[in-house]
C-alpha cells in the first residue's frame with residue numbers, strides 16, 4: 001500500500017495555478033503539492049510499474065468526472081520546495097516518477113523539478129491534458145486530451161451548481177469547452193516526447209470525436225501518430241462506475257484497433273487517496 005507519511009494538504013488556492021505564492025518563496029522554487037505517494041502506475045503502457053506520484057494542485061480545465069477533485073474544482077495543497085519534493089521522492093524506492101495533477105504543466109517550476117529528477121536518473125512520466133507544452137526532460141508524455149463528454153454542464157456539475165452559474169460568463173462550461181483542445185500544444189507535445197494518447201471513454205458517442213481529433217493531429221504533427229499510441233481508458237473513479245464502462249470500452253478498442261488501458265489502481269484500491 002502507499003506510504004503513510006504523505007504531504008499535509010493545508011492551504012487552499014482559488015486560482016487555476018494554486019495560490020499567489022506559487023513559484024518562489026524568497027529564492028526557493030516551490031510547487032503546490034496535493035499529495036506525494038508510492039503506488040503502481042495504474043494507467044497506460046507502464047501499468048504495473050512501481051512509481052512515486054507527485055500530484056500538483058491547480059488545473060485550467062474542470063472535467064465533471066475529475067477523480068482528483070481537490071486539484072481542480074477545490075484545489076488543496078501545501079507549498080513544497082523542489083528540494084523537499086526530491087527528498088520525498090528519494091525516500092521512496094521507485095525508479096519511476098509520475099508528475100501529475102491537476103495540470104502539472106501549468107506550473108513553470110515543474111520544468112525545474114523534472115530537470116532535477118532527470119539529473120538523478122529517474123524515469124519521468126508527465127500526466128497532462130495536452131493543452132500546454134513546456135520544454136523539459138520527459139521520458140513519457142502521457143497525454144489525455146479531453147472530449148466533449150468531459151465538459152461540465154448543469155446536468156453534470158460535481159458541485160451541483162445552479163444552471164445559470166455554470167453557464168454564465170465566468171462559468172466553467174464555456175471555459176472548459178474553449179480550452180480543452182489546443183492542437184498546437186498537442187502537436188508540440190507529440191513532436192517533442194515519446195507519448196501515449198489516453199482518451200477517457202464514457203460511451204460509443206466519444207468515438208467520432210476521437211477519430212476527428214486524430215485526423216487533425218496527424219494533419220499538423222511532424223511525427224507519426226500510430227493507432228498503437230492511442231489508448232482507450234474507461235471513465236470511472238470507482239470500481240462501481242468502472243464496472244459500467246470497461247467492457248464497452250474494451251470492445252471499442254478491439255473494433256477500432258486502438259489499445260485498451262485498465263485503471264489498475266481503481267481495481268486494487270478503489271478511490272482511496274494516495275493510490
Ligand SMILES: C[S@@+](CC[C@H](N)C(=O)[O-])C[C@H]1O[C@@H](n2cnc3c(N)ncnc32)[C@H](O)[C@@H]1O
Pocket residue numbers: 059065066067068100101102103104127128129130142143144198200233234235236237
Ligand atoms: C487527474 S488527471 C491529471 C493529469 C491531467 N490533468 C489530465 O487530465 O491528463 C490524471 C488522469 O486521470 C484521468 N481521469 C480523471 N478522472 C477520471 C475518471 N473519472 N475516469 C477515468 N479517468 C479519469 C485523466 O484523463 C488523466 O489521464
Ligand SMILES: Nc1nc2[nH]cc(C(=O)O)c2c(=O)[nH]1
Pocket residue numbers: 039040041042043053068098100101127265275
Ligand atoms: N496508481 C495510479 N496510477 C495513476 N496513473 C495516472 C494517475 C494520475 O492521477 O495521473 C494515477 C493515479 O492517481 N494512481
Ligand code: SF4
Pocket residue numbers: 059060061062063065066067068071072101102103129146
Ligand atoms: S484536466 Fe485532469 S486534473 Fe483537470 S479537471 Fe480534467 S481530469 Fe481533472
Ligand SMILES: [Mg+2]
Pocket residue numbers: 067068
Ligand atoms: Mg489518478
